[in-house]
Ligand SMILES: [Zn+2]
C-alpha cells in the first residue's frame with residue numbers, strides 16, 4: 288500500500304536543507320531501513336481525511352462504480368470522467384533510489400470522477416475531449432483526446448476481465464456446436480465427444496453400427 292502511493296504524483300523540487308539529513312546518493316540502500324521506520328513514524332501523523340481521500344480515489348479507479356472525489360455511486364449508464372488526478376494530501380516522506388528524500392511531497396492519485404466533480408477541461412463539449420462507450424458495460428467514458436484514450440476500450444479492469452470471460456464462454460459454446468451424424472441437424476453438445484443430437488439418434492446410430500458389424504461377419 289505504502290509503496291504504491293509513494294509512486295503517485297508529480298515530481299517536486301527537492302529541499303536540499305532537509306535531504307542533507309540523510310545519506311548522500313549511492314548510500315540509499317544502506318539507510319533505507321532507517322528511512323522506512325522514520326517514514327512509518329511520520330505516517331502516524333497523516334490526516335485521516337487525506338488517507339480517506341486517497342482510498343476513495345484508488346477504489347474508484349479500480350472499479351469505476353463510484354466517483355473518486357465525492358465517493359458517490361455512479362449509476363450504470365452514468366458517464367465516467369477519466370484521466371484526471373486529484374490531490375490527496377501530503378506524503379510525509381518519500382524517496383526513490385538515486386534521489387534524495389523529499390519531505391511533504393504533494394500526492395496526486397489517478398481517479399475517475401462524476402460529472403459534477405469533473406474539471407472544466409474534461410467537459411465533453413470540448414474538441415480535445417472524447418466520449419466513448421465501454422465495450423462491456425457500455426458506460427460512457429469521457430477522457431482527454433490522446434492516444435491512450437483512443438486505445439481505451441473498457442472503463443475498468445473489471446470490465447476487461449468480464450469481457451474476456453465472455454469470449455472464453457463463447458468459444459466453448461462454439462466448440463460444442465456439432466452436426467448430428469444421424470439426422471444432420473445442428474445441435475449443441477453437452478459433451479465434447481458427442482456425435483448425435485438426441486437419444487433417438489444415438490439409438491439409431493447404435494443400431495446401425497451393430498447391423499454393420501453383423502453384415503461384415
Ligand atoms: Zn463526484
Ligand SMILES: [Zn+2]
Pocket residue numbers: 421422423424425426441442443446
Ligand atoms: Zn465498463
Ligand SMILES: [Zn+2]
Pocket residue numbers: 467468469470471472483484485488
Ligand atoms: Zn440427430
